Amino acid sequence: MAKEKKLVEAITSMEVDFAQWYTDVVKKAELIEYSSIRGCMILRPLGYAIWENIQRQLDADFKATGVENVYMPMFIPESLLQKEKDHVEGFAPEVAWVTHGGGEKLQERLCVRPTSETLFCDFYSNIIHSYRDLPKLYNQWCSVVRWEKTTRPFLRSMEFLWQEGHTAHATAEEAEERTIQMLNVYADFCERVLAIPMIKGRKSEKEKFAGAHATYTIEALMHDGKALQSGTSHNFGDGFARAFGIQYTDQNNKLQYVHQTSWGVSTRIIGAIIMVHGDDSGLVLPPRIAPTQVMVIPINQKKEGVLDKAYEIKDRLGEFKVKVDDSDKSPGWKFSEQEMRGIPLRIEIGPKDMEANQAVIVRRDTREKLVVSLDEIEKKVGEVLETMQREMLERAKAHRDAHTYTATTMAEFEEIAANKPGFIKAMWCQDEACENEIKEKTACTSRCMPFEQEQIAETCVCCGKPATALTYWGKAY
RNA sequence: CGAGGUGUGGCUCAGUUUGGUUAGAGCGCUACGUUAGGGACGUAGAGGCCGCAGGUUCAAAUCCUGUCACCUCGACCA
Numbered sequence: 280m281a282k283e284k285k286l287v288e289a290i291t292s293m294e295v296d297f298a299q300w301y302t303d304v305v306k307k308a309e310l311i312e313y314s315s316i317r318g319c320m321i322l323r324p325l326g327y328a329i330w331e332n333i334q335r336q337l338d339a340d341f342k343a344t345g346v347e348n349v350y351m352p353m354f355i356p357e358s359l360l361q362k363e364k365d366h367v368e369g370f371a372p373e374v375a376w377v378t379h380g381g382g383e384k385l386q387e388r389l390c391v392r393p394t395s396e397t398l399f400c401d402f403y404s405n406i407i408h409s410y411r412d413l414p415k416l417y418n419q420w421c422s423v424v425r426w427e428k429t430t431r432p433f434l435r436s437m438e439f440l441w442q443e444g445h446t447a448h449a450t451a452e453e454a455e456e457r458t459i460q461m462l463n464v465y466a467d468f469c470e471r472v473l474a475i476p477m478i479k480g481r482k483s484e485k486e487k488f489a490g491a492h493a494t495y496t497i498e499a500l501m502h503d504g505k506a507l508q509s510g511t512s513h514n515f516g517d518g519f520a521r522a523f524g525i526q527y528t529d530q531n532n533k534l535q536y537v538h539q540t541s542w543g544v545s546t547r548i549i550g551a552i553i554m555v556h557g558d559d560s561g562l563v564l565p566p567r568i569a570p571t572q573v574m575v576i577p578i579n580q581k582k583e584g585v586l587d588k589a590y591e592i593k594d595r596l597g598e599f600k601v602k603v604d605d606s607d608k609s610p611g612w613k614f615s616e617q618e619m620r621g622i623p624l625r626i627e628i629g630p631k632d633m634e635a636n637q638a639v640i641v642r643r644d645t646r647e648k649l650v651v652s653l654d655e656i657e658k659k660v661g662e663v664l665e666t667m668q669r670e671m672l673e674r675a676k677a678h679r680d681a682h683t684y685t686a687t688t689m690a691e692f693e694e695i696a697a698n699k700p701g702f703i704k705a706m707w708c709q710d711e712a713c714e715n716e717i718k719e720k721t722a723c724t725s726r727c728m729p730f731e732q733e734q735i736a737e738t739c740v741c742c743g744k745p746a747t748a749l750t751y752w753g754k755a756y
Numbered sequence: 757c758g759a760g761g762u763g764u765g766g767c768u769c770a771g772u773u774u775g776g777u778u779a780g781a782g783c784g785c786u787a788c789g790u791u792a793g794g795g796a797c798g799u800a801g802a803g804g805c806c807g808c809a810g811g812u813u814c815a816a817a818u819c820c821u822g823u824c825a826c827c828u829c830g831a832c833c834a
Contacts, residue, residue: 317825369833372833429830429833435833487834494834496834511834576793580792581791609795610794610795612795614793614794615795616795631793
C-alpha cells in the first residue's frame with residue numbers, strides 16, 4: 280500500500296510518536312485547551328458538543344431501562360467517606376480536601392467527590408424502608424475530582440465529567456441482572472454510535488472497584504495496541520448496605536439489606552474515539568456522534584452564485600447536521616480544517632460543479648471522492664454517512680482482531696508482549712501472584728475475563744496449575 | 757513520588773556554553789490589494805516585566821541559589 284501523503288504538517292505522524300500525535304490531534308481539532316490549573320482541561324465547543332451527544336444518547340438509553348436522574352452534592356464529609364473500609368482505602372490517596380470555608384477552619388473536612396457511592400448510600404439509607412421502595416434506579420451527570428499524579432487530556436484528568444448510576448435492589452439476582460444490563464447498554468452504545476467494538480468481561484480481584492463484590496468492564500483496543508478501560512459496571516452485593524445500614528422490611532416483615540450496583544462512563548470515552556478512529560490528518564468522528572456531519576466548502580466563493588449554491592445545499596440537507604465554511608480562508612485550508620476536526624463528510628461546490636449540476640462528496644475516513652448530481656444529493660449524503668458509520672466499526676473490529684494474540688506458555692506471552700502491541704488471550708488460574716508476576720515480566724495487566732470464554736489450554740500460562748479463566752491481557756492507558 | 761526535559765510576543769523556536777548597544781526568526785494576528793479544486797501571494801503594521809523571587813556584577817534572557825509550572829518515561833491509579 281502506498282504511503283499516504285501527509286497533508287497536515289502540524290500533526291505529528293502516529294508512526295513517529297503516538298503520544299505526541301494524540302496531543303497534537305486534541306489541540307489541533309480544538310477539543311480542549313489546557314487550563315491554568317494543573318491537570319484540569321477546558322472542554323472547547325467541539326469537545327463539549329461530542330460529550331453532549333454522548334450524554335443525550337446514553338441518557339435516553341438509561342431512561343429506557345427505567346433509570347431516573349438526580350443530583351447529589353459535590354462535597355462528602357470525611358466521616359461519611361470512611362464508612363466502607365475498602366472504598367476509603369481505594370480512594371483516600373487521591374481525594375481533594377476542603378479544610379476552610381468563609382475564612383473559618385471547618386469542624387470536619389469535606390472531600391470533593393471522587394465518586395458518589397457514599398452519598399448515594401447515605402441517601403438510600405434514609406429513603407428506603409420497605410420492599411415497596413425498591414428498586415431505586417438513580418443516575419447523575421456530574422464532574423468528579425481525583426488528585427492524579429500524571430494527567431492526559433480525556434484519558435486521565437483531575438476533574439472529569441461522567442455519569443454515575445447507583446441502584447438499590449431487593450435481591451442479589453436483581454442487582455447482578457442490572458449490573459450486566461448496564462454493561463450491555465454501554466457496549467451497545469459504543470458499537471452502534473461510537474463504532475468502537477468492546478470486549479465485555481469481569482475484572483480480576485486486583486483490578487476491581489474498591490468496595491465492590493464484582494466489577495465488569497468494557498475494554499477497547501486503541502490504534503497503538505494499548506487497551507483502554509472504557510466503562511465499568513459494579514455489583515456491590517450488600518457490602519455497602521451493611522456499612523451504611525440500608526435495610527428494608529420484606530413481604531414477611533423481616534429486615535433485609537439491599538443489594539446495590541453502580542456504573543459509569545466518563546469523558547475518557549472521547550479519548551477512545553480519538554485513538555481508535557483518528558489518523559495523521561486528525562480526528563475522525565463516526566457520523567452518529569459528530570456534532571457537524573457535513574461541511575459544505577465553496578470553491579472560488581467570491582464568484583457570483585457560488586456561496587448561494589452552498590447555502591442552498593445546506594438547506595436541502597436539513598435532516599443532517601450541516602455547516603457551510605464561508606470564511607475567507609483558501610479552500611485547501613478549509614479542507615484541512617474539516618479533516619482535523621473529524622467532520623465525516625465534505626461537499627465541495629465550485630463554478631465547474633455548478634455548470635455540471637453536481638457536487639463533490641468526500642468521505643473523511645477514506646478520502647474517497649464521489650461526484651454526485653445535485654438532484655440526488657440528499658439521498659447520497661444519507662447513504663455515504665451510513666456506509667461510513669458501518670465501515671468504521673468494521674475497520675476497528677478488524678484492527679482489534681488483527682492485534683489479538685493467544686499465548687499458552689510464558690515464553691510465548693513474553694515474546695508477544697515485547698514485540699506485538701495488542702491484546703493477549705491466555706488462560707489463568709486467577710491467583711493474584713500470577714497476575715503480579717505477569718505484570719512484572721511483561722508490563723501487561725489483566726484487562727478482563729471475557730463473557731465469551733474459550734478453553735485454549737488446560738493450565739495457567741504463568742504457574743502451570745489448572746486454569747480457571749481465559750483472560751485478556753494488555754498494556755493499558 | 758522517582759528519573760529526565762522544557763519555560764523567551766498567541767504558537768514553534770533561536771540566542772544561554774564564552775554576561776556587553778535598542779532581544780531575533782518563522783507561523784499566526786490586523787489593514788489593503790491580488791488570488792482560489794489540498795494549509796495562496798504582495799505591501800504595510802501591531803504585539804515581549806526572557807516563568808517567578810532573591811543574589812553576583814559597572815552590566816544578567818545568559819552566571820549562582822531558591823521556587824513554581826508544564827512535558828516525557830516509570831511508579832501509582834475504578
